[in-house]
Amino acid sequence: MEKFVIHGGKPLKGEVTISGAKNAAVALVAATILCDEPCVLENVPEISDITICMKILQTMGADIQLLNKNVVRFDTRGIINPHVPYEMARSMRASSYFLGTLLGRFHDAYVAMPGGCDLGDRPIDQHLKAFRSLGAVDELKNGEVHCYADQLIGSQIYFDFNTVGGTINAILASVKAKGRTIIENAAKEPHIVDLANFLNSMGADIRGAGTDVIKIKGVDYLKGITYPIIPDQIEAGTYMVAAAATKGDVLVKNVIPKHLESITAKLRKIGVTVEENDESVRVSVDGALTKTSIKTMPHPGFPTDMQPQFSTLLTLAEGTSIVTDDIFDNRFRYVAELRRMGADISVDGKVAVIEGVGKLNGAPVVATDLRAGAAMVIAGLAAEGITEVSDIHYIERGYECIEKKLQMLGADIKRVTVTEVGSVQMSG
Numbered sequence: 001m002e003k004f005v006i007h008g009g010k011p012l013k014g015e016v017t018i019s020g021a022k023n024a025a026v027a028l029v030a031a032t033i034l035c036d037e038p039c040v041l042e043n044v045p046e047i048s049d050i051t052i053c054m055k056i057l058q059t060m061g062a063d064i065q066l067l068n069k070n071v072v073r074f075d076t077r078g079i080i081n082p083h084v085p086y087e088m089a090r091s092m093r094a095s096s097y098f099l100g101t102l103l104g105r106f107h108d109a110y111v112a113m114p115g116g117c118d119l120g121d122r123p124i125d126q127h128l129k130a131f132r133s134l135g136a137v138d139e140l141k142n143g144e145v146h147c148y149a150d151q152l153i154g155s156q157i158y159f160d161f162n163t164v165g166g167t168i169n170a171i172l173a174s175v176k177a178k179g180r181t182i183i184e185n186a187a188k189e190p191h192i193v194d195l196a197n198f199l200n201s202m203g204a205d206i207r208g209a210g211t212d213v214i215k216i217k218g219v220d221y222l223k224g225i226t227y228p229i230i231p232d233q234i235e236a237g238t239y240m241v242a243a244a245a246t247k248g249d250v251l252v253k254n255v256i257p258k259h260l261e262s263i264t265a266k267l268r269k270i271g272v273t274v275e276e277n278d279e280s281v282r283v284s285v286d287g288a289l290t291k292t293s294i295k296t297m298p299h300p301g302f303p304t305d306m307q308p309q310f311s312t313l314l315t316l317a318e319g320t321s322i323v324t325d326d327i328f329d330n331r332f333r334y335v336a337e338l339r340r341m342g343a344d345i346s347v348d349g350k351v352a353v354i355e356g357v358g359k360l361n362g363a364p365v366v367a368t369d370l371r372a373g374a375a376m377v378i379a380g381l382a383a384e385g386i387t388e389v390s391d392i393h394y395i396e397r398g399y400e401c402i403e404k405k406l407q408m409l410g411a412d413i414k415r416v417t418v419t420e421v422g423s424v425q426m427s428g
């Protein structure tokens, strides 16, 4: 078992380079199944969710070559059986994308009900609604969803509410369907635009990605291309918040400032200085942090994936802040861990009330999910004393080399392997 040991209280200073976007990469890696030739993805983040996606493809018969650390060649022509290995599929949420992509190519797909971070109930009813609109039928047997269709016919898909995964799966299933598909009430996240750009570069015909109406004309053939994945706006936001929480001065490089608009606006409201450049932002703090209110919304609103990090920052802001997150049933499980460090937060359902405190004190805490784990690291960096963050496998699902990137910014963070009670090996 591994944990991070952090000696807090040091302002982060220097430069950090952002990796490819996890939530784009998981969709694009799954989408390679639709490609009729080998294709290459650049800026592939080295994170465990991607490792699992590539293992799934290899197990199913794809040929995958690491051309260098973040450039990967995919040849999925060797896949003949549309059956995703059960245990791999159930380990993450993004495995649901294999339903759309396998259905789109084979008109048949077997994928375990997806797992992923425990943020409350995470059904896939809207995904199945999209597939059914295209003429597919589905059944659940032994924990596995089986979707199949004689043929997929383009149609109108109307989502009951914004769903990122549902929108991505609707695109994957319809890009080679017969005729036109119109997706209404579509989600507008940057990773949905990135998926559409990737598929269009191969010869797909997808218009309107990034708006709430996406129109798709089915095509028969997708050619091989080389495509760079967009930078991760949530990883960028996480380092921006870490710079603010430690009252540091950090240049965050390889970003698309447009994707950070709601994060930048909130940081400025709290009293953080954010300077925007073409492909980087500089974050610094030269005064007290002040309270604010946050309500998470679908893009372009404030992203739920930044809620734990901002709530942590607000524990150090003067005054009373209110954070409302009703995207998921329960995304405040980390609050109990912050309280161990002296935070003054009360949670009632989907609303957290945060009373600013002068400082946080280091303590042993656990990561309860991916973004909560990042929030624990931020809290440890800002706190006085030593913080140990356990269950860091959650963090490694979405943050490439996080301790090395933080060490480059002057953080005192080490990865420690706990072999058994009392004995530890320092590393990293």
Ligand code: EPZ
Binding pocket: 022, 023, 026, 093, 094, 117, 121, 122, 123, 124, 125, 126, 127, 128, 162, 163, 164, 165, 166, 187, 304, 305, 327, 328, 329, 370, 371, 398
């Ligand atoms: C994606 O999850 C992201 N995961 C999440 O990021 C992110 O928090 C979320 O979008 C919102 O932006 C990936 O991209 C792999 P939704 P997804 O479908 O697709 C409910 C991270 O930290 N819903 O937009 O699961 C659902 O339960 C992760 O990187 C249904 O009820 O999100 C949730 O309450 C965490 N039925 C809400 O809608 C459905 O069929 C939004 O879910 C689908 C969703």
